[in-house]
Amino acid sequence: MDYGQALDWLYSVQQFGIKPGLENTRKLLKALQLPGTGQRFLHVAGTNGKGSTCAFMESVLRAGAERTALFTSPHLIQFRERIQTGGVMMPETEIAESLTVLRQLVSDWQPHPTFFELTLALALDWFDRAGAELVVLETGMGGRLDSTNSVKPVVSVITPIAMDHQQWLGDTIAKIATEKAGIIKPGVPVVSAPQPPEAEAVLRAAAAAAGTTLTFVSEPWTTTPLPLAGEHQQWNAALALAALEAAGCLPKPPAIVAGLAATTWPARFQNLLGGRLLIDGAHNPHSIARLAATWQEQFGSEKAHLIFGAVEGKDHAISMPLLAPIVSGATFVTVDSPRAIPAAALAKTWQETVPGIPCQESSSLKAALSEMAGGPRRLLCGSLYLCGEVLSIVEGGAFESSAQ
Numbered sequence: 001m002d003y004g005q006a007l008d009w010l011y012s013v014q015q016f017g018i019k020p021g022l023e024n025t026r027k028l029l030k031a032l033q034l035p036g037t038g039q040r041f042l043h044v045a046g047t048n049g050k051g052s053t054c055a056f057m058e059s060v061l062r063a064g065a066e067r068t069a070l071f072t073s074p075h076l077i078q079f080r081e082r083i084q085t086g087g088v089m090m091p092e093t094e095i096a097e098s099l100t101v102l103r104q105l106v107s108d109w110q111p112h113p114t115f116f117e118l119t120l121a122l123a124l125d126w127f128d129r130a131g132a133e134l135v136v137l138e139t140g141m142g143g144r145l146d147s148t149n150s151v152k153p154v155v156s157v158i159t160p161i162a163m164d165h166q167q168w169l170g171d172t173i174a175k176i177a178t179e180k181a182g183i184i185k186p187g188v189p190v191v192s193a194p195q196p197p198e199a200e201a202v203l204r205a206a207a208a209a210a211g212t213t214l215t216f217v218s219e220p221w222t223t224t225p226l227p228l229a230g231e232h233q234q235w236n237a238a239l240a241l242a243a244l245e246a247a248g249c250l251p252k253p254p255a256i257v258a259g260l261a262a263t264t265w266p267a268r269f270q271n272l273l274g275g276r277l278l279i280d281g282a283h284n285p286h287s288i289a290r291l292a293a294t295w296q297e298q299f300g301s302e303k304a305h306l307i308f309g310a311v312e313g314k315d316h317a318i319s320m321p322l323l324a325p326i327v328s329g330a331t332f333v334t335v336d337s338p339r340a341i342p343a344a345a346l347a348k349t350w351q352e353t354v355p356g357i358p359c360q361e362s363s364s365l366k367a368a369l370s371e372m373a374g375g376p377r378r379l380l381c382g383s384l385y386l387c388g389e390v391l392s393i394v395e396g397g398a399f400e401s402s403a404q
Helices: 003-016 025-029 050-063 092-104 116-129 173-181 197-210 231-247 255-260 283-300 315-328 343-353 367-369 385-393
Strands: 040-045 069-071 083-085 132-138 153-158 190-192 214-215 270-272 275-278 306-309 327-332 359-360 378-381
Touching: 003 092, 025 116, 025 367, 040 173, 040 231, 040 270, 050 132, 050 231, 050 255, 083 116, 083 306, 092 116, 153 173, 153 231, 173 197, 190 197, 190 231, 190 283, 190 343, 197 214, 231 283, 255 275, 275 385, 283 315, 283 378, 306 315, 306 367, 315 327, 315 343, 327 343, 343 359, 367 385
Parallel strands: 040 132, 040 153, 069 132, 153 190, 190 214, 275 378, 306 327, 306 378, 327 359
Antiparallel strands: 069 083, 270 275
16 A cells, blocks of 8 residues: 555545544554563643643753654644654555554454544554653543553553543543543552642542552643743643653753753744734634633734634534634534535524624635635634644645544
8 A cells, every 4th residue: 555545545444433542552552562671651631731741841852862752643634643752753655564564463353443543553653663761752632541542651641631522431521530540550640730639639549549659740841931822831831840750861951941942833823924823723612711811821812713623522612612712713624534514504503692793604714714815814723624724724844634
C-alpha cells in the first residue's frame, strides 16, 4: 500500500467503532514486541489541556537535548501530526510500510483492532525504530480503559477534569475522574492540575490505594512569557514542568525557558489572517469558559463575530451562553465529520439559549470565511476538526479529515 491507500484502510477500520478495554491492545503490542526497551513514558490524561501540556513537556525535553517522541490526537490537518519524534512528523513512507505490516498481522483477528489501537501500535513501533527515549503519551479518551494505559509510565499526569464524553465516561465529575484516575499505578508518581473537589477526592483515593505520591500544582508559570495565550496555559506549563520534575527528567533552567518559549500547539487561541481570525479547539463548557476569559484578557470589551461548528456529544446548550458576553453575532457551519451537527440544528440551539444575539447559517466554512471583509474580528471554535479544516484553507495543504 502507498500512503493514501494505507490511510484509507486505517480509516475503514472505524467501522469497528470505539471499544474501551486493554486486552486487544496488549495482544497487539505483544505481537509486535512493543514497547521497545529503554523507553520512558510520560502519560497524560484529563479533560482539557492535555495537548498543550504534552506540547510543553516535549518541547522542554527536546530543548534539554533529549531524544523525544510525542503521541497525541486528534490531528488537525494531517494524520502524521499524531506521531512525532524530535518535533518531526512520522514520514509518509514509514506509515505506509508499517500499516501494510499491521494490516496483514490483524487480518483475521476477532475482535479486529480499532483505529486508535492500530494508531498507537503504529506510533510505538516508530518510536522504537527511531530511537526515542522519552515518550510523551496523551490518552485518547478517559484513562482506565484507554489503549495508552497498556504502557507503564515514569509519571502519570492529570490535566483539569470537567464534563465531556459522558456517554463513555459517566455523567458526573466523580465518575469521569474515576476513569481518568485509572492511569494511576503503584510506584508511579502522579502530578495533577488543580481539580474540582469531587475530582480531587477521587484522585487522592486512587493514589492512596496505589500507594503512590500525588502532587497538585499550586501556582501557574509566570516567570517568562509563553507563546500560548491565556492564564490556563500558564497552569498547563506549570503542570508540564512539575511532571518532568516528578519523572526525574527536568532539564536545567536555560533549557526550560527555551523549551517553553519554543512550544507550538495550533488551534489554541491561534491568530490567523493578521489577527482578524482567532481559532480555538474549545468544544465543551469548561474549555469554552476559558476561551471566553482569554478573549477578554486579550481584547477587553471588544466583541467578536462567532463562527461555530460542532460534533455530537457535547453540551452546546451550556457552552453557547458562555460565549454570549464576547460576541455580537454568530455564523454556524457543518463540520467535515460523520458526527457533525448540522448548522441548522446549532443555530436553533443558539436561538433558544442566546436569543438576544443574531445568528445565521452558512453553506460551508469557505463561505463563512469569505464574509470576513470588514466588520468585527472573527472567533472560530466548537471543534478541533473545524480548526483543522480552517487551517487547511488558510495555510494550504491537503486536509485529511479526522474522525477520531
